[in-house]
Amino acid sequence: GENVEQHPSTLSVQEGDSAVIKCTYSDSASNYFPWYKQELGKRPQLIIDIRSNVGEKKDQRIAVTLNKTAKHFSLHITETQPEDSAVYFCAARIFGNEKLTFGTGTRLTIIP
């Protein structure tokens, strides 16, 4: 099955600076890679996703990059704001499989 590793487990960033979270996956048949943000006491919410036929995707301050050869993908948040503080989860799904495999999460803290 798929195995997803996520780093770092905690990350503190000065407000206005950029934050980068990295994930690696094990199965080269994976083709869908979403990122979820979970604020304290709330449900995980999809913030961006990327499919294996694309190398990069941007949505305002958030971007995701995918390197299929190296089997890793990263979340980039620019111009960080206090409301970006949350736990972020990456995930991967093998083509044709209904199950998402999640990373272990990164607790991001934005320092005002």
Add this chain to the structure above:
Amino acid sequence: EADIYQTPRYLVIGTGKKITLECSQTMGHDKMYWYQQDPGMELHLIHYSYGVNSTEKGDLSSESTVSRIRTEHFPLTLESARPSHTSQYLCASSRDRPGGNTIYFGEGSWLTVV
């Protein structure tokens, strides 16, 4: 408004009690899932369903059971709760999209077994 509704949101029960966590979605999705998550920790898939009368076990072994008699309803049952079942349970659903399903989560049910 289209959403995924879970009840109860918070529950404290005694060891040995039977509990059913309810999940209903008005998203019009075929696929539904149950995840277990300790606070701020990894999400573990415990059950999923492709549609009515379909149920499958997830990656994390669970003593719970599920049923899918109606498309919009996917309840999870614990026949005899134990303290080790204390956790948050997140119901989710997904729609088909080319290249991969997008999964949406409910607000969660926090279960404490004493």
